[in-house]
Every structure is written in C-alpha cells, then in structure tokens.
Amino acid sequence: MxxxxxxxxxxxxxxxxxxxxxxxxxxxxxxxxxxxxxxxxxxxxxxxxxxxxxxxxxxxxxxxxxxxxxxxxxxxxxxxxxxxxxxxxxxxxxxxxxxxxxxxxxxxxxxxxxxxxxxxxxxxxxxxxxxxxxxxxxxxxxxxxxxxxxxxxxxxxxxxxxxxxxxxxxxxxxxxxxxxxxxxxxxxxxxxxxxxxxxxxxxxxxxxxxxxxxxxxxxxPLLLGTDGAKMSKSRGNAVALAATADETARLIRGAKTDAERHITYDPIARPEVSSLVLLAALCLGRDPHEVAAGIGGRGAAALKALVTDAINDHFAPLRARRAELAGxxxxxxxxxxxxxxxxxxxxxxxxxxxxxxxxxxx
CATH class of the missing domain: 3.40.50.620 (HUPs)
Incomplete structure (x- = not known):
C-alpha cells in the first residue's frame, strides 16, 4: 500500500x-x-x-x-x-x-x-x-x-x-x-x-x-564546481564519486577562489570560497563557519588541503566499495x-x- x-x-x-x-x-x-x-x-x-x-x-x-x-x-x-x-x-x-x-x-x-x-x-x-x-x-x-x-x-x-x-x-x-x-x-x-x-x-x-x-x-545546499559554476557532469567541473585521491587533489587544487587571504564563510559575497568551506563541512560533519574560522588567515592553499583530505577520508569507504563492485x-x-x-x-x-x-x- x-x-x-x-x-x-x-x-x-x-x-x-x-x-x-x-x-x-x-x-x-x-x-x-x-x-x-x-x-x-x-x-x-x-x-x-x-x-x-x-x-x-x-x-x-x-x-x-x-x-x-x-x-x-x-x-x-x-x-x-x-x-x-x-x-x-x-x-x-x-x-x-x-x-x-x-x-x-x-x-x-x-x-x-x-x-x-x-x-x-x-x-x-x-x-x-x-x-x-x-x-x-x-x-x-x-x-x-x-x-x-x-x-x-x-x-x-x-x-x-x-x-x-x-x-x-x-x-x-x-x-x-x-x-x-x-x-x-x-x-x-x-x-x-x-x-x-x-x-x-x-x-x-x-x-x-x-x-x-x-x-x-x-x-x-548548492555546491559549486571547481570553476565557480553549478557542479555539473557536462561542465567538467565536478569531483566524481569514483575519483581517486590523486584526481580529487588535482581538481581541488585548480578550484576557483578569490584574492582575499582570510577564509570566511559568506556564500553571497564569497561564493567560490564558501562552497569549498561547505564541502569540507559536509564531509567532516561540522558547521561551515567553524571550519572557516579554523583556517582563518592561512589562505586558500590551506583551505584546499583541508577540503581534499576531508573528501578523500569521507569517501574512501564508498570508493573502496565501488572498486570492489566494479570487479x-x-x-x-x-x-x-x-x-x-x-x-x-x-x-x-x-x-x-x-x-x-x-x-x-x-
């Protein structure tokens, strides 16, 4: 029924x-x-x-x-x-x-x-x-x-x-x-x-x-792709679930940010930076403001390193299951x-x- x-x-x-x-x-x-x-x-x-x-x-x-x-x-x-x-x-x-x-x-x-x-x-x-x-x-x-x-x-x-x-x-x-x-x-x-x-x-x-x-x-929430536009299969700006750890690192390193060094979570004024912060927060199960505050003045490189590690750690079990199933x-x-x-x-x-x-x- x-x-x-x-x-x-x-x-x-x-x-x-x-x-x-x-x-x-x-x-x-x-x-x-x-x-x-x-x-x-x-x-x-x-x-x-x-x-x-x-x-x-x-x-x-x-x-x-x-x-x-x-x-x-x-x-x-x-x-x-x-x-x-x-x-x-x-x-x-x-x-x-x-x-x-x-x-x-x-x-x-x-x-x-x-x-x-x-x-x-x-x-x-x-x-x-x-x-x-x-x-x-x-x-x-x-x-x-x-x-x-x-x-x-x-x-x-x-x-x-x-x-x-x-x-x-x-x-x-x-x-x-x-x-x-x-x-x-x-x-x-x-x-x-x-x-x-x-x-x-x-x-x-x-x-x-x-x-x-x-x-x-x-x-x-809406996640932006690495080019700052909506994440989409057709735009080539997305991190696939099946991506390797190295592929993920390469894609995140190339993600668009802005010129301001201090990291904040402000989706309206800083959409690209905020989308990366949000992605890390979703993977870590934390509040995005807290994630941004933890990076502070260490800049976009530190943010991207955190995002990469968060994605790879969070999706490691899923990727392992997928690789096994693909066999x-x-x-x-x-x-x-x-x-x-x-x-x-x-x-x-x-x-x-x-x-x-x-x-x-x-």
Whole structure:
C-alpha cells in the first residue's frame, strides 16, 4: 500500500507550498514509513559527483533506511537525444548503478530499473499525452531550460515530451512522494495534472486510479564546481564519486577562489570560497563557519588541503566499495535484471488498471 496526503489546489505546489507540505510529509514518513513509496532517479549521462551525493543520494539512502519503498529509475530512454551518451549507453548505465550501490542503495530494499526494460511503463505515455496540450508543454519552464541547454539545432519530440514521460515514471508505480530539487517542480506539477485529469475522465471520486504525487524538496545546499559554476557532469567541473585521491587533489587544487587571504564563510559575497568551506563541512560533519574560522588567515592553499583530505577520508569507504563492485559487472547486471522484473510487474498491473478504466480491454 502507498500513502499520499490529501491533495490541495495545484497552485499549492509552488516552492513555499511544497516546502510546507514537505514538512508534513517528513512527519508522516517518520510515523509510518512503510506506507510510502518514493520514485526518484537519474539520466545516465556520466558518473555521479559530490553534488549528487549531498544533494540526492544521501537522502535516498536515508529514506530507504527509514523503511520507505524506493523505486530508483535509470532513465536510459531520456538520453537518446544525446548521441555521445547513447553510443556508450550500457557502460553509462552500469556506472550509474555502481554509484548507487556504493552510496548505500540496497537492491533488496530499493528497486533499481531502466526505462527500456519496462514496456508497460512507456505505454502509459500515449494516454497521458492525450491529457495535456502542446501549449502546456511549451510553457513548461524546465522544458524550456533543457531545450536551451541542449545545444541542438532542432528539438526532438522526445525532449519536448519529457514532462509527460516523467509523469509516467512517477504514476506507473503510484508513487506518493518524489524527492526533487525546486527546478523539477514544474515537471511534478505535470504529473499531478495528468493524474487529476485521468481520474476525472476515467475514474470515480471514490475510486481514483492515481494518487497526486507530492514533492519532497531537498534541503541540500548548492555546491559549486571547481570553476565557480553549478557542479555539473557536462561542465567538467565536478569531483566524481569514483575519483581517486590523486584526481580529487588535482581538481581541488585548480578550484576557483578569490584574492582575499582570510577564509570566511559568506556564500553571497564569497561564493567560490564558501562552497569549498561547505564541502569540507559536509564531509567532516561540522558547521561551515567553524571550519572557516579554523583556517582563518592561512589562505586558500590551506583551505584546499583541508577540503581534499576531508573528501578523500569521507569517501574512501564508498570508493573502496565501488572498486570492489566494479570487479563484478555480472552483479550489476543481476541487480538491474531483478529490479527490471519487479518494476515490470508493478507497471503491468497499473497498465491493466488503466486499460480497464479506459474501456480498452479486448
């Protein structure tokens, strides 16, 4: 059984509303974690980095360990628009699963699966597309941003319909909660709108087919990359979870700082220095102001040395687990095979319910 809170008006899913309802969700999860199902995932565009870990992976493992049923999607169909990634898709998918396992996701408690292996999930895309207009998709700010950053001369239909595909990802398993960053709220609102419209058209007030999923906004702070911009796989400014100690040291040595020698934690006035301080604090489990005060006037070199040691010490166990797991790619494939089978069974049951509600069982 899955649980979701009573859904309010759709405009309550703005950032302020999502944070307020997220606090309610956290209380409910602590009280009865086993009644919740969460859907989360990533596109396999490269190895995960420290921003992913502190932004999402830690929270997924936390929810899993609390007893929430986790569905973790490797969105391989959503990278078909990127030829460079698609040409090495098997390797990218397996690398992503290795990062998941090394970070602590347990395939005995979390279902890890791929788009391409769950055909019933993808069949939901067609009826869902009938419930939204082209204009609504065109107004979606996240779609606009993805198109702007795609660097492609023409936009494929797949990229344009990402929000509806993500709605299928969420609704196929009737996930009640979706851990997201605030930039993904427009996508989640599409899923809520589709659930509501499907229920109005094909369900009954007493027996809706889909719950309206709730956002669980991440409280994780933004980590900047080594160039001072947002940490990103595509920008080459990130420290990968799988990086070696030497690679980590080289990347941190090259990180952007500023000309002021005395180290302080001031994210507005000194974003690059403060991001490094924050990274050390997250790894050390300390307050960033305390970390900055400990360095004081010893300058950026001392800060970078501290950050490097903190990262390497904190992630040494994860990197060791990942290296061990990477030696048995067969295990990674078994994890996916088992997860795909579980997800396919859930999707088949939902598709049968959808077809029954629509009256298209022949």
């Amino acid at each position: 899955t649980t979701t809170l009573d859904s309010g008006p759709s405009d309550d899913l703005g950032v302020a509303g999502a944070r307020r309802r997220g606090a309610e969700l956290e209380r409910s999860i602590r009280e009865r974690p086993g009644t919740f199902r969460a859907l989360t995932g990533d596109r396999p565009t490269g190895r995960l980095h420290l921003g992913h870990y502190f932004g999402t992976l830690q929270n997924r493992v936390r929810l899993q360990n609390m007893g929430v049923e986790m569905m973790v999607l490797v969105a391989d169909y959503q990278v078909l628009t990127d030829r460079d990634v698609a040409d090495r898709l098997t390797e990218r998918v397996e690398d992503l699963v290795l990062d998941y396992l090394a970070a602590g996701l347990d395939p005995g408690r979390a279902t890890i699966f791929t788009h391409s292996a769950v055909p019933a999930l993808n069949q939901l895309l067609l009826p869902f597309l009938s419930l939204v207009s082209v204009a609504e998709l065109g107004r979606n700010p996240t779609v606009k941003d993805e198109i702007a950053h795609s660097r492609q001369s023409a936009v494929s239909g797949l990229m344009f319909t990402y929000p509806v595909h993500q709605a299928a990802d969420i609704l196929f398993c009737k996930a009640g909660i979706v851990p997201v960053g605030q930039d993904q709220l427009p996508h989640l609102e599409v899923a809520r709108v589709i659930a509501r419209r499907f229920n109005n058209r094909y369900g009954t007030p007493s027996n809706p087919v889909f719950p309206e999923p709730e956002a669980l906004l991440s409280a994780a 048995d790619r067969g295990h990674v494939r078994r994890v996916l095979r088992d997860g795909n089978a579980r997800a396919a069974a859930v999707a088949a049951a939902t598709l049968a319910e959808v077809r029954t509600a629509m009256g298209v069982l022949y």
